[in-house]
Amino acid sequence: MTDRVYNFSAGPAVLPVPVLEEAQKNLLSLPGVGMSVLESSHRSPHFTEIIETAEANLRNLLNVPDNYSLLFLQGGASLQFSMIAINFLSGTEKPADYILTGSWGKKAIKEAKREGTVNVAWDGADGNYN
CATH class of the missing domain: 3.40.50 (Rossmann fold)
Known part of the structure; x- marks a missing residue:
């Protein structure tokens, strides 16, 4: 895609096309779920798995010990x-x-x-x- 821009502002950032394509694919239907994350309850098992996986990956990436809480906050x-x-x-x-x-x-x-x-x-x- 030659029409992609560069964005150096504080955020949000421009994402690589493969990342956007993967998100686009999974936005329509989560693998093995049959619906989009936008249509899913935040109490559903598959959404809980998304949050738990994200937390585990972030803990691993940043070496955050288990005695610290991680909060995913909007705002x-x-x-x-x-x-x-x-x-x-x-x-x-x-x-x-x-x-x-x-x-x-x-x-x-x-x-x-x-x-x-x-x-x-x-x-x-x-x-x-x-």
């Missing part, structure tokens, strides 16, 4: 900023220290301030974040 970095603040700041009087390293740091601090007290331990704006 990207911005959602994670909220989740971190909710889990660590909500319901506590303890402050959180943040370093301000640019636009992503600003977003993280903004979300944390919704849940509690935030101290900016370092702000790199004066030096253009260098």
Whole structure:
């Protein structure tokens, strides 16, 4: 395919054509299942197998020990900023220290301030974040 573009943005990325073709084939009907993953219950045995296989492969690839939990979450970095603040700041009087390293740091601090007290331990704006 000569009309494929290159994408160097933060994501999502351009995938190789063989990967897309494999996904396309399996999207119509999962092997041995007779239906698409889009039509499957998240409680079904074949979907459970997909998640368990993905977790096992990720643990193996990144050498993550069994005493750590792996979470597959939707939402990207911005959602994670909220989740971190909710889990660590909500319901506590303890402050959180943040370093301000640019636009992503600003977003993280903004979300944390919704849940509690935030101290900016370092702000790199004066030096253009260098």
